[in-house]
Amino acid sequence: MDIIKINDNSDKLYYIGGIVRDKLLGVPSLDVDITYVGNAIEYCSKFGEVIQENPAFGTVRVNVDGRVIDFASTRAEVYEKKGHLPVVTKIGCSLEEDVMRRDFTVNALAMSVSTGEIVDYVGGLEDLKSKLLRVLHEESFIDDPTRIIRALKFRARFGFELEEYTRRLQEDYLAHINYNMSYKRVKKELIETFNLNSQRAFEIFVNEDIYKLVSPRKFVLPDVNIEELIKKYPVNNVWLVYFGLLPDLSRMEITKEERKIIVDFRILGALKTDFEIYKAFQDLALESILLYGIAKDMNAAVRYLDVLRHIKISITGEDLKRLGIEPSPEYQEIFDYVLKAKLENPQITYEDEIALAKKFKN
Numbered sequence: 012m013d014i015i016k017i018n019d020n021s022d023k024l025y026y027i028g029g030i031v032r033d034k035l036l037g038v039p040s041l042d043v044d045i046t047y048v049g050n051a052i053e054y055c056s057k058f059g060e061v062i063q064e065n066p067a068f069g070t071v072r073v074n075v076d077g078r079v080i081d082f083a084s085t086r087a088e089v090y091e092k093k094g095h096l097p098v099v100t101k102i103g104c105s106l107e108e109d110v111m112r113r114d115f116t117v118n119a120l121a122m123s124v125s126t127g128e129i130v131d132y133v134g135g136l137e138d139l140k141s142k143l144l145r146v147l148h149e150e151s152f153i154d155d156p157t158r159i160i161r162a163l164k165f166r167a168r169f170g171f172e173l174e175e176y177t178r179r180l181q182e183d184y185l186a187h188i189n190y191n192m193s194y195k196r197v198k199k200e201l202i203e204t205f206n207l208n209s210q211r212a213f214e215i216f217v218n219e220d221i222y223k224l225v226s227p228r229k230f231v232l233p234d235v236n237i238e239e240l241i242k243k244y245p246v247n248n249v250w251l252v253y254f255g256l257l258p259d260l261s262r263m264e265i266t267k268e269e270r271k272i273i274v275d276f277r278i279l280g281a282l283k284t285d286f287e288i289y290k291a292f293q294d295l296a297l298e299s300i301l302l303y304g305i306a307k308d309m310n311a312a313v314r315y316l317d318v319l320r321h322i323k324i325s326i327t328g329e330d331l332k333r334l335g336i337e338p339s340p341e342y343q344e345i346f347d348y349v350l351k352a353k354l355e356n357p358q359i360t361y362e363d364e365i366a367l368a369k370k371f372k373n
């Protein structure tokens with residue numbers, strides 16, 4: 012999404028956060044955040060149809076010429092419960108106060124809507140040039156540990172580095188993690204990070220112990236380039252192929268479908284023959300097969316994905332009925348018998364399969 016033009020001469024209206032960073036970097040932005048120095052609900056509702064208001068946060072969502080824009084009042088916050096959503100202490104504070112509650116200097120830039128002037132209270136422009144992520148105060152990660160994952164996301168997305176002091180604060184935090192944190196927010200940031208499909212991000216995640224936020228048990232980087240693997244075998248849920256490798260996911264809220272993908276590959280033992288591989292993988296999500304490959308046996312996963320999954324038997328239950336075989340669990344045995352033969356020799360024809368079914372019966 013790009014900057015949108017709002018016809019308003021107020022000197023109190025600012026693009027803020029990610030959108031300013033992205034505009035200066037020359038990359039498209041995911042969303043448009045605008046802040047009003049004062050009460051945004053009162054001032055910004057005139058820009059279009061109001062879709063939603065949240066008085067507790069002083070925010071209002073407005074449809075401006077067909078685009079949904081979030082307007083926020085400038086606000087000050089405190090983290091009463093570390094690792095959880097902050098509590099708003101003031102709505103309509105100064106722009107500077109609003110900026111000081113944010114995660115990194117590069118995300119604390121504001122741009123006047125009316126003049127385009129950049130307002131930089133914290134040295135964000137300099138850090139943007141040097142590609143550095145710098146927290147605004149030493150409690151930043153203690154207040155909100157999801158910022159460690161956000162930093163990883165920005166490192167992967169833009170090739171940024173952690174500024175030295177910020178790196179030390181990260182190390183300190185990871186050596187003394189407070190596990191009482193909002194894992195819902197952690198999950199959101201992890202999904203956005205791993206969906207970038209970046210091997211570098213995963214290596215940092217493991218080598219810098221960031222994974223311990225989620226899963227404290229020792230984890231060693233697998234000897235597989237997962238980014239390349241996913242490029243070769245594209246999946247819907249890229250993040251799960253990274254995330255599913257972690258040994259302890261008990262803190263995370265995961266859906267039934269996500270859990271299935273993660274559990275399915277774990278319960279599989281060694282797969283020796285083509286038939287075993289085929290039967291184990293045929294009903295599994297591609298994500299699970301890749302996870303099995305990474306964690307257990309890549310040869311088996313690749314053998315299935317490159318060769319075996321394309322092999323299918325042609326005969327059906329109808330064919331067996333025509334052969335005079337009564338429907339029963341024996342059908343499955345016959346299909347497996349034919350499948351075994353076809354995996355050994357994929358060239359066999361439908362007629363060969365019929366012959367095999369007859370042979371099985373006799």
Ligand code: CTP
Nearest residue numbers: 028029030041112113114115118119155157158
């Ligand atoms: N922010 C913060 N701490 C967080 C999350 C967000 O300080 N844990 C602030 C940052 O100033 C950020 C802004 O809120 O720029 C908006 O948050 P969000 O939309 O999540 O981040 P973006 O920087 O826009 O990143 P993305 O491009 O991934 O949406």
